[in-house]
Amino acid sequence: MAPFSLVTASVSWLAKTFSVFSSKSVLPAAYLNPVRCLTSQTSAPPKKPLNGYLRFIMQQKPVLTRHNPEIKSVDIVRKIAQQWRTLSAEQKRPFEEASLRAREQFKMDLQRYNAQLTPTQIQQQALEKRQRMAKRKALRKKRKNIVCFLQELNNLGKPKRPRSSFNIYMSEHFEEARGATTPEKMQSLMEDWRNLLIHQKQVYAQLAEDDKIRYKNEMKSWEDHMMEIGREDLIREQTLLNNKRTAAKTSVAKTAKAKVVKKVTATGKSKTTRKTAKSSSVKKVRTIRKI
Template sequence: MALLRSMWGVLSALGRSGAELCAGCGSRLRLPFSFVYVPKWFSSALASYPKKPLTSYLRFSKEQLPIFKAQNPDAKNSELIKKIAELWRELPDSEKKIYEDAYRADWQAYKEEVNRIQEQLTPSQMISLEKEIMQKRLKKKALIKKRELTMLGKPKRPRSAYNIFVSESFQEAKDSSSQAKLKTVNENWKNLSSSQKQVYIQLAKDDKIRYYNEMKSWEEQMIEVGRNDLIRRKIKHPPKDGTEEC
């Protein structure tokens, strides 16, 4: 990252002695990026960090989704996202520019606020804060990505035969605790005959075909709205009998 590259000189200087005192808090610093003590200013500095602004399309989609939901209460999110994507494509450039200008303005304000916060920190605090931010980003990355994909209507992944059986049987299990229920369901699955399991195997094959078809349509929508970053690099096409993973 740019910040880390800019701080490389500080790291090199600290590295000569193996460990130094943090200029801002007096805590002992071990390299690379290992801390015995995390100062209290971390929480206040991180809390003041602004959130990255939404892109122009996500801003438009977030604005339109509740409107489309109110007009189509029984429709699935994927169907609504498709309609929103179509509306975005048909939107005149002059109206798209409103969202794009808002994004650029928010992004500029975001950068200025980040710079303002960073200017108040010492070099050692900058290194420490950057490490903390990276750790938090890694923890939240999967959750943020999942929320974004849900908002964009990405199809749910196909379920295995076992997972389909569990979802159907879990609530019927009479055991009190979830762990005991799962154990019972697992034993019931093992005791199923081949012909009984074949029903769930076929349902799983059908679900893989469903996933492939929905993903193909969804990725076409994402390409049309400029979200090529969400497209799979390699797509496996299911054979006619639907026995392969999609």
């Protein structure tokens, strides 16, 4: 009877467990997120269709990758872009027509998708869209401010930052570098730089050190000029901190010098007063003796 009772107890425990997990009151209503309901109750929103150019890339990329496995994905896309630019309007038409058909299908799918949404889900989507638009707007504004700031620095004549030894080497040998595109030239120059001997690299290292000295001197003159015209907001924080420390040291030195001068002056006056008093007392003694 023991095994039978054990089986009965196990069945009853499984039944209780199933009843607990099947109950609707397992989680409170506060844990139900509208976004999660959107993905569970309705199908996913339709994806925007590709344009003709992207359809051409999707068609040509596997072919080029299969025939050129050693080429990087970026270079393959670049080659496909060159091919697209050389195509005629008649050759591009099938891809563009397919894009138009997919766009029409996307509109119908989007209408069906929006029709099955609840008001809460629609509000949630609108909120997320506003948040995305606000984020993009803030990012565009930040980029615009950075561009304007750099343009202002350029107009004010801010010195260019010092170049590294490799940058100097690259600027000197870029024209005769191997490769048809800029990335290919950069890659070949990097390989050549790694293969240079130490004494060959030392020449460019010395040029880089000279460029650092040039930058330091030009920045000092430029920041002094910015101080004169009242543009302290463009001066580096470390320079401002060093200027404050120098001003504080100068103030302390002036104060100490003033105290020393005052002390010396007071000492001189006291000596003069004692001499005057001594001379007057001597005169009085002489006068008394004469009398």
